[in-house]
Amino acid sequence: MHGRLKVKTTAEQQEEKRKERQKKLKIFQNASNTAFEKIVSKTYDAEGMEITKLLLAANSDYSSMWNYRKNAFLHLKTLKNEDEMKSMFDNELQFIESCLRNNPKSYGCWHHRCFVMLHMMKPNWERELQLCDLFLQFDERNFHCWDYRRFVTNHSNVPHEKEIEVTNKIIASNFSNYSSWHYRSKLLPQVYPDPTDSKRIEEKKLLEELELVQNAFFTDPNDQSAWFYHRWLLGRGDKEQYIVSLIVNRSPPSVFCCLRKPVKMFNGTLSVDDTTQTVDWTSSMSERYSHLWFCKLEDGFKKGQQHTVSCEVESSKLSCCLEENCQKATVCLPINREMFQDHTSQAKLSVLEDELNSCNELNDLEPGNKWVMLTLVLLMRAVSPKQHSEKISTMLDALTEIDSQRKRYYLDLRSKYAIEDCIVETNLNENRLNISGMKLTQICHLELVPTLTHLNISHNCLQNLTVPFANLFCLEVLEANDNKITNISGLKDVPNLKSINLDSNDISDVKQFEYLKTCRCLEKLSIRSNPVCESEKQFPTTFLLHFQ
């Protein structure tokens, strides 16, 4: 079904081919009929084995025939002695290998080989490893073969270090390496695990690996696999759970807890003045997994008294002071860079700075290589995001030209960085965030700033406000004017939203405003200079009345 070129043939040639095929087909169908008879009658004889062999040689994806042979072996195992079975299995392995030479990517073939190996009394795993070496020489990217190799090494206890050495050899021969780098990404953490994340590599080895991959991409800057692998080495593991903020209401007494990672159920420990409270946390969002959790306090707060409210989950604890004369208190975890990227040790920083210099040189030698440029962005971001922020933006803008197919990817990445930089610089306890005029094409990280009362996203390039603004539980004022917004489905269920400015956008469908009906506190909505305004008839009176 893949890679068959349509070749023009004469009517004569076509007729010739048709006749030949009909002949082949007849043989195939007769054989199939016989085979199915044997399958139904569970007759495991020499004829059955011969016929299924023929069929599988013609089509190694003919699963029912592999299954017949499996059944046959299981049956014969009860009748034949060990030597006879060994001989049969060895022949089967030879047969499978011949099928594989014609169809190295047949799921059925490889699985049948696993079956045979698992049923042999004395399987020769070493020979299988050699088979893998052979097939990987034919095609280093054959994932079936790699998976089979892992099956073999698992069953024969080949040490990971040996396999790492195999990947070293393949990578050194400079040819289609992605599968090898991938294998390393699995092997290295098993042999040299990062104590904080078992899926990552411990630092000393990580730095060596950075050097190795750097050599690879400097030798051949067009070898994609090295750049992908490098991005992983630069990256980070699983994020920890954090309590991002607490919002406490005096009356009725309740607490909102906002988490960095969404959960299905929240079991955070809540204390008031160091006394643990028994509470029932319920999700404040309609999705199955939620960042936002709410509980009522049975005992309530004493009037005119100050209270300390704390919430704890895993290794995160956040405390909030509800002052004597206050009805409400909010506390926000200060968001620093570590929320967005790993803390970098001195040793790692040093290696990355060297890499940054080398990549800059490479960029001068080979300008316009998008891999070099993107990696420069990632390195600058890892080394010193604040110092390099302008260079990063410029580089990403250049990438939208050089690699225009992925323009939107670069613009979104640029937006993400701009938002992160702004969040880090903002004192979130003032509950206001201004990310206007930043050429943003996307909004992200709203779940990290749930105590905002004022959000300014105006004068950007936003087209769709589809992320859930309901995460902004305290939001009262949203300035979204001067964008390219057509869709505001994300603005539903924002419980405290009082005022929205959507002037100078691209909303043309009046139905969009239906979403705002769930914002029960909405008092003010401005939608001047939107296409929808052109037709006055579009505004039914009921719609206008709702917002009065």
Place this chain on the structure above:
Amino acid sequence: MATLVKDVSLKQEATKNFLQQKHVEYLSSYGKDKNDYEYCMTEYLRLSGIFWGLTALDLLHSKNRLCEADIVEFVVSCQKECGGFGPSPRHDDSILYTLSAIQVLCTYDKLDKIDVNKAVEYIGKLQNEDGSFSGDKWNEIDTRFSFCAVASLSLLGRLWDNCPINHEKCVLFILSCMNFDGGFGCRPCSESHSGQIYCCVGALAILGELHHVDANLLGWWLCERQLPSGGLNGRPEKLPDVCYSWWVLSTLQILGKLNWIDNEGLKLFILASQDDETGGIADRPGDIVDPFHTLFGIAGLSLLGEPDLKQVNPVFCMSQSIIDKLNIKIQILPSQ
């Protein structure tokens, strides 16, 4: 700057129009000649072939071109005593063809013609201790089968009520197949591959567990599948193939990153892969067409907003109207 990228080039005179009617003719006449060589040789995947042809015709607003009664009868005849389905009546059962059977019957709203409980039981028995799914009793494990199980149960309305599988373990197994690049492979430690990624992300979308996926990282890996010709490949350093217009594109849609590729470029690649003589779509321009690539090319075009096509659901690869009728809600990340 010259880069040695494995790719194809589109000819100037490549077809730029969507040959709607030609595809309808190609698909409705496929399989009419029961002695056709290709047709006979693909008996071992017949049920899936029927799904591809029927769904493509449905997206083309032309499913009435096939005989519903014949097809339903055929599907029913493929269900075995164990509850699972084989690709054709004589062939052994597998979870792959069980899904195809269910998809076809949902398209005709004829689920009541099969033993649903037995099918559900069959699927449940295929889940292993570690949450993985076997394809059949011979125990091949692959995340494709996880998708088949979850999608089947969802279509049968047995994923949430009276469900025979353990969701949590199912998810844990899928996640154990996640790789350094954010993608997924067949089994733990298998290399990322667009087809497997579609299966894993699709299953997670049905189960509402997409927050485990690093959408930014995986979205980037997926958008890097686009080659200068506009076509998409399945993994790095491979040739573009129209079927990846589906596996990659639908995953991008689920992750809310469809705009991370050049939509127009992909559209031109799919259109250039049409055969303007016979109708149908091939894996790449100039190659022989088949129903498999015809469906995925059409489904890809639907995702890209082709107005004459029905809207396709990115998880099930069936028309959205059918999924709506079944009241199935899947998780899709917001697209900005």
